[in-house]
Amino acid sequence: MVRLKFSVNKLLVTGLFWACGAGLALAQSAGESYALPLKDLSSFQNPGKSWQIAGGVTAELDKANRLNTVEGNGVLVNDPGRRKKGTDLYTNFEHGDMDMELDFMMAKGANSGIYLQGRYEVQLNDSWGTKTATSGDNGGIYERWDESRPNGQKGFQGYAPRQNVSRAPGLWQHLKVSFQAPRFDASGKKIENAKILRAELNGVVIHENVELFGPTRGAMGNNEVPTGPLRFQGDHGAVAFKDIKITEYGKPRPELVDLKYQVYKGKYEVEPLYDSIPPEAEGTSVALTSTISPFPNDFLIRYRGTLRVKEPGEYTFNLNAGGGGGMMKINNKVVIPIGDRNLRGTVNLPAGDMPFELIYSKIVEWGRPSIGIAVVGPGIREYVMGEPVAGGGNNNSQGPILVDAPVNTILRSFMDLPIENEEGRRGVRVVHAVNVGSPEQVHYTYDMDRGNMVQVWRGGFLDATPMWYSRGDGSSRPVGAVQHFGQPAFTLAKLSSPQAAWVADTAGSGYRPEGYDVDKNDQPTFSYKLYGANVQDAIRVLEGGKGIRRELTVQNPGENLYARLAEGNTIEAVSRDMYTVDGKSYYIKVDDAGGAKPVVRDAGGKKELIVPVRGKVSYSIIF
Structure with missing residues (x-):
């Protein structure tokens, strides 16, 4: 006899885990x-x-x-x-x-x-x-x-x-x-x-x-x-x-056949001695479901039947026990143990018929009952035996809270970039991010701490769910197709030579952000001081939503000041003033460099497109 030893706290976590894991890939597909x-x-x-x-x-x-x-x-x-x-x-x-x-x-x-x-x-x-x-x-x-x-x-x-x-x-x-x-x-x-x-x-x-x-x-x-x-x-x-x-995914799926069930009334935190109590309901079923219970709360269902496997190999099962917890056995061996936060088990199965048993105990009064098993195996795309996951379980998540941009729109938030940070871990947070949306469905994020764009995207504007739902964490995220520009860095830097490494921090730069002014069309122009120069950074959406045009105006630029227009694994010239970046992910078009000549250079295993600054630099990002 296997003791369930369920606890209410563990069951709350279990139900939440299943609901939050809903989607196409609860387990790793094995095609x-x-x-x-x-x-x-x-x-x-x-x-x-x-x-x-x-x-x-x-x-x-x-x-x-x-x-x-x-x-x-x-x-x-x-x-x-x-x-x-x-x-x-x-x-x-x-x-x-x-x-x-x-x-x-x-x-x-x-x-x-x-x-x-x-x-x-x-x-x-x-x-x-x-x-x-x-x-x-x-x-x-x-x-x-x-x-x-x-x-x-x-x-x-x-x-x-x-x-x-x-x-x-x-x-x-x-x-x-x-x-x-x-x-x-x-x-x-x-x-x-x-x-x-x-x-x-x-x-x-x-x-x-x-x-x-x-x-x-x-x-x-x-x-x-x-x-x-x-x-x-x-x-x-x-x-x-x-x-x-x-x-x-051409292999045949396992099937549950000859399913029989028994329903017991009560809040079972341990597995009962079935011979000592009569079931409240029993019969046969063609599928796993919680609806066979005549009770909305406090019940246990015991399913027994045959699992028919046609393709031998390794199978992973993920159990949905919404509003409760459960256990699963195949071939008289426990595959998914009770009381686990992650109701998942992996087992090698031979071809043939073998005994199957599943126990589901509903004890969380406010939870919605549901039973299902997500299955993936050799040459088999994940599928669900039993009740679908979506909408079931104890999922209390909210969202999405979407922000559209039917007119030029500005929203400030934290912005998390899915790129490697300086320690090699994935994820960089921009804490003073200004997100600018347009009705042309082309949008960008500006990093006020560095005076630069960190990403552009096409499609919907922002998902503000993590920012506004419940207590929130202050962040939003793009809705459309995003083009990131690597590690956040300054657009402008003084270099001792055209081969010198790009400036990584503000030391010696005198950088000071001065906010932004909004024109009559609600489009911002950013201002900051750098190396004693005043910089105006005007970013506008190209006609027809073809991309972004950026114009940097620098008063008293001084000597050896450069603008970095792009960084990527590859930068290739396609014409006199047009380049493709990162394996043809986007174009850079140099519109006006004041007579200066852009240079593609090697930089730490990557490529950079830089140009000397003589007062004004304008270029377009076409994507």
Whole structure:
């Protein structure tokens, strides 16, 4: 007999843990992952002439539908414009349940897409600067089509991304999609629609749990199938792909069968002697659920049945015991012990049928009862046996508290940057941060302690939940796709030579912030003193939301004063006054350097773009 030894305090923690852990990944998924080889085109069926393998690729902001390539491998490029006609590209492999992750680059004005199983299109498009995205914009799930429907209604069931976080042409963008294939019974009849469980574009969730009722327009077939090829659209525009990673989940899930239950009334903090008390209710069930209890509070459910495992290997189980606690045994061995804060267990299971037992004790009066087990195993994406986690348990978390920017908006807060600090730990807090939002959906954070921007982003403005909910911690966080600029540092510094290390602190600089003035459009210009000079720092959003323009005006700059415009692992010149930074993450365009010449230099294993200051420096960050 296993004693439960539950305590109310531990159960409070247990319920909170389960609820707060809700999401796609309560346990680590264990699919079969591989990278798509891009040394040649042998991964694809009969590739057309518009497709090629290259070592690198660039696009120009002012030249429509054109990509420039360099020799080598690792990048898949489609350039239909130069060869008059492009064709779609199909992989040699077919997939069912799958996670896909890749980088892509759009040429100016280009249109493309990726068809999951050749049938369900995730749209790729040059949607840079588009304020209101549709299903035809970048990251949208393209619409279905029916010619028999009335005009204006032929297209239907398309899904726009939650927000437009698209980058400029010629910049690499990152896409992640978790896809669940349609399900069929033994006779081949579809019993469950395909789903996009989750999609992220440039680090922002743009879709969750979108049901796909049928193939989208332009599918390779209107039939639906358990598996199909990945298809890259090639007949619409110039596009490039790299770092294509596939994780497949094709193995069969374990099943619970022959479930029987017994319900006992009372607040059980130890496991009862079942033979000494009669159950209040008993019977059979097809699934784990707390609703079989006739009591809202103070009860214990004992489930027993068979766990049928078809794929041997290591499995992780995470138990939802909302409003209480529990224990789980498989093959007469305890997998999830009682009284643990983290109701999780990992075990190696053979193929076959084995005894299963789960005990759930509801003793927290205000907690919402729920029972479920999140399961992940070899080649199996995480799924839940029993009641869904979302909305269950004892979750008291609040949010999100979102701040929009329908007009130019300023909000001061702490801002935590997810970058390594000087000690090598992740996380840097800017304590005097000024967050500036715009209706063009382009925003930035200014660090008053250093007179510099620390990040820019596109999409929504701020999530102020950690700042305003309950007692708060004073911080807010960006909602959209963020471009960080590394360790917070000064924009201006005096250097003994063009090779000297950039100034790391205020020692000897005489730095003194003097706040900011707001113009008639509620846009701030920041002021500070540095090395005895007066500095005006005016930052404005570019027309059409294309990026940020910054103008630094320095009165009496003195000798050997430099501005650092960018720091990154790579900085490459693409024209006389334009550079790409950090592997084509964003552009820097030098608009006016007062006749001074910008220099790209090595600095501590990275690159820096610096320019001598002769009174005024203006440049644009295009992303």
